[in-house]
Amino acid sequence: MLITMRPGVPKENVEKVIEFVESRGFAAHTIVGEINTVIGAVGEKTIDPRDIELLEGVAEVIRITSSYKLASRTFQPEDTVIEVNGVKFGGDHLGLIAGPCTVESFEQLDKTAAALVKSNVKILRAGAFKPRTSPYAFQGLGEEGLQMLREAADKYSMAVTSEVMEISQIEACEKYVDILQVGARNMQNFNLLRELSKIRKPVMIKRGLAATFEELLMSAEYVLSGGNKQVLLCERGIRTFERVTRNTLDLCAIPVLKKVSHLPVLIDPSHGTGLRDKVAPMSRAAVAAGCDGLIIEVHHEPDKALCDGAQSLYPSQYDTLYNEIKQIAPIVGKTIL
Amino acid sequence: MLITMRPGVPKENVEKVIEFVESRGFAAHTIVGEINTVIGAVGEKTIDPRDIELLEGVAEVIRITSSYKLASRTFQPEDTVIEVNGVKFGGDHLGLIAGPCTVESFEQLDKTAAALVKSNVKILRAGAFKPRTSPYAFQGLGEEGLQMLREAADKYSMAVTSEVMEISQIEACEKYVDILQVGARNMQNFNLLRELSKIRKPVMIKRGLAATFEELLMSAEYVLSGGNKQVLLCERGIRTFERVTRNTLDLCAIPVLKKVSHLPVLIDPSHGTGLRDKVAPMSRAAVAAGCDGLIIEVHHEPDKALCDGAQSLYPSQYDTLYNEIKQIAPIVGKTIL
């Protein structure tokens, strides 16, 4: 904690601040500069910086230790590599996940998986729990959907990823799913994160629409601090003033997060752009920027999809994209299945 | 649904769009303008507008019926007025809620309530469930906290409002709490909203950090559509590029929401600004703009608060503010207890 006093404040102001931080168990160090006096408060406890900001004469208060530890490179310098069904995320590896937005029927999954397996996809995605913005829209097939997903994936020797939205759904997800996703709206559902810290399957946390990088890492910390070391971070677009694209896909997430954290960073170009013809360019861009994985929506008949068909690729488009990615990956030192 | 074609597209493009919308059960009406052709698609079903946007020759697609119905003034022109412990929100009434951020102990609640009752506060607020951004911070007292809150409120003939964060907490909240709050991070926790639609106590929904007005109303629709008619909307600040204030309190929420919806609109100036010395000016502003209620953090000893003390008023500051509000309210046609 660093506390900057306003220029020319009386000595009593400085003394009161020192007294305050000491009363909270911190050691205070003072630097008298030409213009400002600065107090460094060192300790293991936490104070809300705003409590100090309100003391007289204080100009600004800055926290200097980041609040995440287990997620940081300081704690673990080497990359975490997570492996699922032979696909690796992190380090020199780039993993790919593909599949429809939502489980609609076994037939739909079967057809999509049959197409994707030809493009070497080994992890199938699809949502079974789908509460939507409008109470009047299709809400997903639930546990029955998970069963279908498992069955279709098994038929093609694929692993499975799906979103868990609620503590009550964890049990079913653990049974059928290999990577549990936490959606953007649940990124700060701390009750859910805490429960997910107790399972022993990989958890993919999507960045919230208005979440900072630090908040995303704090959410990862919730899962890590409960003992689950397999956390994947996923950028899927943030909300900005620009509304032509559904969201603004912040690809700088890749170098930013990988610098401060050892966790793998994935990109979701489907939600990140919201439009099919933007998915391939943004996927290639993500790979060129050094991402550790991609999760892409593909549907065997996107124009008949019950949900988000507009952002789903046709299987043939996915195949073209896969071939482009295979060429770009080695340029940035990544191997891919 | 209105579909604008690009200028000069061939007739076949227009015909394909008409065919597409008719195949989805819509009636198509075509307007041939000097520059563009526009197709009006009328029907009761829903299509994802982006599915049409991807058809050849389409310039833009616009939904024309808003997705909320029960929350709209079209459905109910007169204001909804919600009454709790004699305090009214909506119509000509301005209701006030005050109390600490978090339940810390019975003594804390008792002291704060004893002070607030002198300023005519009849609804006490305090959080019992408090998952925080950091897994290492204080997490709340849970159901035991709710009991303390109830006990303290009863002692001063107050009603009680507190946040429910999880479906599993609804039962306890129903037992002890008079208004159940849904926090900003849970605004789109649709599973939770659906469960809250089944209870028969008022539910206050806080606008998410990155939620549009329409999304807030859609969340209200979830609760209304399940049969719970007592919904309060609450603006508590949105996230913008400006970070000097914790959030940007969007007071225009008041005239915007009140024009399109009959539901009462409350303002939370404590979270909306994050700093004590901004709470009083923003509270007065909200009243002058015509809000239906305020929810304000007050702590008997803010500098010892376990949570958000920096944005809590001292009881004496609340009293001063109350006296200012009492003078402003009648100027905008509002009565206050």
Add this chain to the structure above:
Amino acid sequence: MLITMRPGVPKENVEKVIEFVESRGFAAHTIVGEINTVIGAVGEKTIDPRDIELLEGVAEVIRITSSYKLASRTFQPEDTVIEVNGVKFGGDHLGLIAGPCTVESFEQLDKTAAALVKSNVKILRAGAFKPRTSPYAFQGLGEEGLQMLREAADKYSMAVTSEVMEISQIEACEKYVDILQVGARNMQNFNLLRELSKIRKPVMIKRGLAATFEELLMSAEYVLSGGNKQVLLCERGIRTFERVTRNTLDLCAIPVLKKVSHLPVLIDPSHGTGLRDKVAPMSRAAVAAGCDGLIIEVHHEPDKALCDGAQSLYPSQYDTLYNEIKQIAPIVGKTIL
């Protein structure tokens, strides 16, 4: 400048940072904390903080002296009060400015001024230079418009405010205008600001759509540093993800700016909301929050206005609003003409 090192970095890293800042003319003070080492760099020069961020082992760098001086309360604790035609902005005074968006004709100005003078308006606003987002829209009457504005104002003993968009327009503005406005898009047109620092008439600077409070104050500093002490700050809405309102009017600008600066803070509710029926509530709110002035668009026939008619009040609406404001102002300690 405060430099926080990552936990556990080798001593050489710290030494290199010290060497670096000393080579730039700063004195370095080191605080060794339990977790991090922090270096305080004290001096009068400036370094780009990012240069230090890139040195090995550095976790974060924070500037601690704000870059504005003349605009700060530290430099001048008492409020600046600016008086134009008997109207005062700042201190205990609330000043009002009203008039049409754009000069259309002498008749239009004459009719609007004739109506406004009855509501005690003493400063008339109207734009003569009007480059618009589209090159195909009405672009303003230029210097001829300024002449008309002056003539109409003189007829009713009013002062005049109008926007200057270009250095070449300053001469004409100085001749006809009493307060020169710098528009939101020009807030960081530093060449223009520098020229305006040389004149001796009040300059009103509007906050840019994406400008922080600090940047607004830096722009004020440009004008102040050239010797022009009469600067008015004006909040007119920022751009956020919410697009129902044209902008998000950030009324917290009032307590925030007034705390750190002695300059008067005005609000423009017309551009800040973009819709007539939001102007009155937001004006009342601004007054209740303690603003030093309002600048409001009024047109004698808004539905025939060439520009922004939709956000212009009818004269009778302005009169009603004026009467409400007169009641609210004294509650917050403000006097008004």
Add this chain to the structure above:
Amino acid sequence: MLITMRPGVPKENVEKVIEFVESRGFAAHTIVGEINTVIGAVGEKTIDPRDIELLEGVAEVIRITSSYKLASRTFQPEDTVIEVNGVKFGGDHLGLIAGPCTVESFEQLDKTAAALVKSNVKILRAGAFKPRTSPYAFQGLGEEGLQMLREAADKYSMAVTSEVMEISQIEACEKYVDILQVGARNMQNFNLLRELSKIRKPVMIKRGLAATFEELLMSAEYVLSGGNKQVLLCERGIRTFERVTRNTLDLCAIPVLKKVSHLPVLIDPSHGTGLRDKVAPMSRAAVAAGCDGLIIEVHHEPDKALCDGAQSLYPSQYDTLYNEIKQIAPIVGKTIL
């Protein structure tokens, strides 16, 4: 213009709207839907949509013709290709520009250019006019700087690009510079754009910090409509709530702008990220997404740069990046010198 009426409004409301648009020279077509009535207003004039929004019974008004014409693919389906010193931007071509942020001295330019020419750079960038956020910072060398830039470029057979900030600087820029840049803060300086429409050299327009894609294209329209057909668009980051990076570089600008416009789209990863170690990943990403050009800051001694050294590459880093880009470009169908 499409006008949606609220459900169930009386016939008179609809008639008044029709009357209104007809009085403004539009033809009105009415679609009576099951829920809403929609009026299509077709014509060549413009009305402010908000004027109609304020009429009774109107739910929403939507403009349906975009305001830019010359910049759109509708007007010109084939890509505009701009060639400067043998470097091509647009179509199948990817052009590269590199150089320091600011002209500091001839020696600095000479050394940087000598290094860059080895990496095949044929267009040198550097700013001569540099008004900065703070009035107390280095402000650039002006016309003398342009001369130095020209001289250094000529020595290595390079072309030159530099920013023009003011109408008065156009003459000097025309004399010394091959591509004139309009900075983000000037994107809506319409007086400047209009003057630039009269010259016959390429103009690069950078997207404003808070500008939408449509606004960027409208600014291009200003230059095109005056007869200057050589316009380059440049994405350089937008301002969002995330402040770890200086800006959020919106790479989706590439597929979005290239779909609706024929103009070349460049990326500025240096301002877009603000940090040297993010420049290479974002450059590679931009190329993989299909951009038509990159403008990158390189300084022969970044840690001694007077301005933005932290975001400048070392020449050797540029060379590495150039070699990566050369491998990625052909994968997306681009040729590069």
